Amino acid sequence: MKTKLLRAADSAAAAEILRAGGLVAIPTETVYGLGANGLDAAAVEKIFAAKGRPQDNPLILHVKDASWLARYCEDVPPLAYALAERFWPGPLTMILRRREIVPDVTTGGLDTVGVRCPAHPATLAIIAAADLPVAAPSANTSGRPSCTTAADVMEDMDGKIEAVVDGGPCRVGVESTILDLTVQPPRLLRPGGLPLEELEQVCGAVEIDKAVVALLKPGEHPKAPGMKYRHYAPKAPVTVVTGDADCAAEYILDHIAPGGGVICFDEFAPLFAHYTVERLGSVFDKAEQARRVFDALRFFDHTGVSEIWAQCPDETGLGRAVANRLKKAAGFHVIDADRRDEKLC
Numbered sequence: 001m002k003t004k005l006l007r008a009a010d011s012a013a014a015a016e017i018l019r020a021g022g023l024v025a026i027p028t029e030t031v032y033g034l035g036a037n038g039l040d041a042a043a044v045e046k047i048f049a050a051k052g053r054p055q056d057n058p059l060i061l062h063v064k065d066a067s068w069l070a071r072y073c074e075d076v077p078p079l080a081y082a083l084a085e086r087f088w089p090g091p092l093t094m095i096l097r098r099r100e101i102v103p104d105v106t107t108g109g110l111d112t113v114g115v116r117c118p119a120h121p122a123t124l125a126i127i128a129a130a131d132l133p134v135a136a137p138s139a140n141t142s143g144r145p146s147c148t149t150a151a152d153v154m155e156d157m158d159g160k161i162e163a164v165v166d167g168g169p170c171r172v173g174v175e176s177t178i179l180d181l182t183v184q185p186p187r188l189l190r191p192g193g194l195p196l197e198e199l200e201q202v203c204g205a206v207e208i209d210k211a212v213v214a215l216l217k218p219g220e221h222p223k224a225p226g227m228k229y230r231h232y233a234p235k236a237p238v239t240v241v242t243g244d245a246d247c248a249a250e251y252i253l254d255h256i257a258p259g260g261g262v263i264c265f266d267e268f269a270p271l272f273a274h275y276t277v278e279r280l281g282s283v284f285d286k287a288e289q290a291r292r293v294f295d296a297l298r299f300f301d302h303t304g305v306s307e308i309w310a311q312c313p314d315e316t317g318l319g320r321a322v323a324n325r326l327k328k329a330a331g332f333h334v335i336d337a338d339r340r341d342e343k344l345c
Contacts, residue, residue: 019037029089074097095113143232149168188209256307
């Protein structure tokens, strides 16, 4: 199969591929998604095959706007519409009860489905032209860092899918925040491009699921993407160092082996001049950290580093999502530099 590279304006061509049961990588404000007709079980199966994705890892339906919620979801609570009015289009996925029209393969066999409206004009135009919900996980090979450019997608998916729509670099850089609205209080299943603090302004109390801070155990069923399996991992093993940024940098310097790599805040890059370094952004700029985190992880697959050490932001604002992605890339191998002892979560 030859993968076509489409322009952002080629919404009709992309929509036709989706209607015919094909796969199209689509740009969003968060990361690139690997899209198929979310109501076509055979088409959705192709997503799992192209990515090498476990079948019990549910997908997200991307919709045109909140008026589509009732098409694919039952018992939609008023809170869902309040959240959609405030944050859609945008990086918020809501878990709701699904209608039977949504096939089991899309939901990982669950009676719930994740739904979001992406904030990218090209993908909104594709959804409208196709007039169907687009099931789309991140457009990377399963387990690898997510894709924030069309070039990243081509690296992973060239020859496996019909087309990639080049909508430019993703402006957010981490996947959507996932909020479960089938429980009370609502539960954060994945931190993402919409900070928890903003959700709390609308929802009040929000619980944080244990999968945000640790991998699910064998036999536990994921309710949303990214909950169960090691994600975002480059080829070299990653160790994440939390705590005060100065202490984290000192710890890394004391423990890194020759030939190692470092993901660090801009302010600390000069300390690691003798190592392969990828800058995460300023310690004070979490939006930039979110935009860079996947690029940093992907970068090391093109080097010969034997190990990767990563400074980690605190878990306020977008820092919670950046920290989550780094920790998942490390398989939750985390060291607290403030305590100077190792913990395996």
